[in-house]
Amino acid sequence: MTLIISLVRKELVQLMRDKRTFFMLFLMPLIVMVMFGLGYGETKTPLPIAVVDLDRTYLSYMWCDVLEETGLFKVVAYPPSIDIGKELMRKGHVYAVVVIPSGFTAKVVQGESCYIEVIIDVSKPAIADIIRRGMAYVAQAYVEALGSRFNLFRIQLQYVTMYGPTVKSIESFMPVIATLLLQLVPMSLISVSICRERERGTFEMLIMTPITRYEIIMGKLLAYFIATLGDLFFTLFIGISVFDVHIKGPITDLILICIVFLLTSLSIGLVISAISRNQLQAQQTAIFFFIPCLLFSGFFKPVALFPKEIKLISYTLPSYYFAEAFYKIMIKGATLADVSTEFTALIVYTVTVLIFSMFLLKMRLE
Amino acid sequence: MLAIETIELTKVFGNFKAVDNVNLRVSRGVIFGLLGPNGAGKTTTLRMICGLLEPTRGEIYVLGHDVRRERKRVLRFIGYMPQRFSLYEDLTVYENLKFFASLYGIRGREAELRIRELLERFQLREYRNRLAGKLSGGTKQRLALAVALVHNPEILILDEPTAGVDPPLRRTFWRYFRELNREGVTILVTTHYMDEAEYCDKLALMFRGRIVAEGSPSEIKREVFGGEFVAVTLRSVDVQKAISLLEKFGSIADVESLGDVVKVKLLVKSAEVAVPEVVRCLEAQHITVLGCSSIHVSLEDVFVKLVEGST
Ligand SMILES: Nc1ncnc2c1ncn2[C@@H]1O[C@H](COP(=O)(O)OP(=O)(O)OP(=O)(O)O)[C@@H](O)[C@H]1O
Ligand SMILES: [Mg+2]
Numbered sequence: 052m053t054l055i056i057s058l059v060r061k062e063l064v065q066l067m068r069d070k071r072t073f074f075m076l077f078l079m080p081l082i083v084m085v086m087f088g089l090g091y092g093e094t095k096t097p098l099p100i101a102v103v104d105l106d107r108t109y110l111s112y113m114w115c116d117v118l119e120e121t122g123l124f125k126v127v128a129y130p131p132s133i134d135i136g137k138e139l140m141r142k143g144h145v146y147a148v149v150v151i152p153s154g155f156t157a158k159v160v161q162g163e164s165c166y167i168e169v170i171i172d173v174s175k176p177a178i179a180d181i182i183r184r185g186m187a188y189v190a191q192a193y194v195e196a197l198g199s200r201f202n203l204f205r206i207q208l209q210y211v212t213m214y215g216p217t218v219k220s221i222e223s224f225m226p227v228i229a230t231l232l233l234q235l236v237p238m239s240l241i242s243v244s245i246c247r248e249r250e251r252g253t254f255e256m257l258i259m260t261p262i263t264r265y266e267i268i269m270g271k272l273l274a275y276f277i278a279t280l281g282d283l284f285f286t287l288f289i290g291i292s293v294f295d296v297h298i299k300g301p302i303t304d305l306i307l308i309c310i311v312f313l314l315t316s317l318s319i320g321l322v323i324s325a326i327s328r329n330q331l332q333a334q335q336t337a338i339f340f341f342i343p344c345l346l347f348s349g350f351f352k353p354v355a356l357f358p359k360e361i362k363l364i365s366y367t368l369p370s371y372y373f374a375e376a377f378y379k380i381m382i383k384g385a386t387l388a389d390v391s392t393e394f395t396a397l398i399v400y401t402v403t404v405l406i407f408s409m410f411l412l413k414m415r416l417e
Numbered sequence: 418m419l420a421i422e423t424i425e426l427t428k429v430f431g432n433f434k435a436v437d438n439v440n441l442r443v444s445r446g447v448i449f450g451l452l453g454p455n456g457a458g459k460t461t462t463l464r465m466i467c468g469l470l471e472p473t474r475g476e477i478y479v480l481g482h483d484v485r486r487e488r489k490r491v492l493r494f495i496g497y498m499p500q501r502f503s504l505y506e507d508l509t510v511y512e513n514l515k516f517f518a519s520l521y522g523i524r525g526r527e528a529e530l531r532i533r534e535l536l537e538r539f540q541l542r543e544y545r546n547r548l549a550g551k552l553s554g555g556t557k558q559r560l561a562l563a564v565a566l567v568h569n570p571e572i573l574i575l576d577e578p579t580a581g582v583d584p585p586l587r588r589t590f591w592r593y594f595r596e597l598n599r600e601g602v603t604i605l606v607t608t609h610y611m612d613e614a615e616y617c618d619k620l621a622l623m624f625r626g627r628i629v630a631e632g633s634p635s636e637i638k639r640e641v642f643g644g645e646f647v648a649v650t651l652r653s654v655d656v657q658k659a660i661s662l663l664e665k666f667g668s669i670a671d672v673e674s675l676g677d678v679v680k681v682k683l684l685v686k687s688a689e690v691a692v693p694e695v696v697r698c699l700e701a702q703h704i705t706v707l708g709c710s711s712i713h714v715s716l717e718d719v720f721v722k723l724v725e726g727s728t
Contacts, residue, residue, distance in 0.1 A: 053524070054519070068507050252502070256499065260520035261489055261492055262520050415470060
């Protein structure tokens, strides 16, 4: 234990003297937040909506075409069920969900009147209004387009209102921002830590002392944890004070899940560092690992909408569990008990990866 | 018990034999020099002794302990100074010493005393708070030596400690080494500089992964040339006669004549025995001896001869 403390002290002194680390830890959070804040501050047009197509025949497809032809809407997702559609809206991915009932085509062909349900997010009244008018227009355009081919039929729109997340745009990006800052930054920082020692030759002296691989791994982990913990609080502080981010759930629970995720990221970085030959390779590996995390953790498209194979990838990514838990606590007001699955997954992940890194660390030169 | 012993030590990189069947026997309390040109396999050998590289074949014992099986134990006996500067350049001189001391379990007052002693001994006091990366080459080497000694090791393994160090400092370094040796530290040192090798009690000459000669400096010279050289300078009109007389003592390596002055280079078993006898014999035949003494052969010559032989 005393050797670990010696190593931690040494690492912290080195980190403090390194300008690059300082930049990564304290300027990155600011830069990333400002970027998201500025770039995604306004309402998106065309309005993203989801279509739950329970009919799946050509007349229902046509409805979607007409929707997009208006230029007002963009169908960004075709969720398989109404619940998933609602989930999308709750997360702020879409402003409305259009549900086409099964048997839609048959009814149109027979000239009966049919219902289309539109679930609208009324947390932004102005947008809800635009959607209502837009939908009425779409229905009319649809009837006109088909009226010459079929008997007279009518489409009735049924509106269901729902409260979306009422998130300010920066809030909806908080999971991405948090992942970026709690995964990419710590992981790439620590990923060079062991191979830098190899590259500079200091590893040769280090392993000539009685230090064990367990102590090297734990010492590095602890040192970088202390350094990046500051980063975590700094990020939350900026989010809350500058960008006025609102956290619905208990903040202690949010911090706890962030801490566990931070440890996960650092452990992964240690594995990368143990197996990489040099710093460049380590950095590249860290970034390479981060890409699927960014794509498949549900930031840009909910995981529920992915095909089965991709879902499997998502389930192996720690950022997926983190994003879920973070989202649930911050926006839905969940507590740690509600996200115990994600929490456990992250802990299991961390412990496994740490043990791996100890096995992979070679206490030899070659 | 030997300080260091290697038995048929071999290291193969890919299909290249960097170290080939090396048997070293380093007794306690000696300064043992490992000599050889670039790429001879010196660093590889030292690294295997330190347990930093896994040997392909062979055994290594340090103070009787098998390095492969009891590496942790062995590490406490060894102070190691790698060829390349391997300390933390972004830590100060003091921080480096303190860090390594703490890894050996030396802390608190004990550490402070030890560090002060080392700073004093290697004239590092004025650099105490300077970053290691900002030191000059020679000072870096002194720091590396201080760190290698931080845990009072019994054996010091030095890989080209004086490479790139100017001559005055090289002498200072050798003064340190002899002092340490007198205090009972066994030293295994590699070097390129042949003049330094003369300071060693024992030497092993390494070439292309093999030990090509071994012994004390004078033993090696004798072994390689099959004897010692004596230079005889004489004045004689009958060169032939003088030479035939000299041939009785050993073989003639070289003859040079300038007028009636003849210089003969003679290879004999032992110069000490031969010199007075040569003088007596020539003078008995009324040949004027202008000079007769043993020739100092440098290790450089030894090396050139060895390398010529094996290419
Ligand atoms: N890790 C390695 N992989 C492959 N070849 C290696 C490795 N380490 C050393 N070698 C080769 O082994 C040979 C011996 O190297 P070594 O460093 O032991 O020589 P040396 O006697 O210390 O030379 P120098 O005086 O230049 O330091 C060299 O040809 C070198 O290229
Ligand atoms: Mg070398």
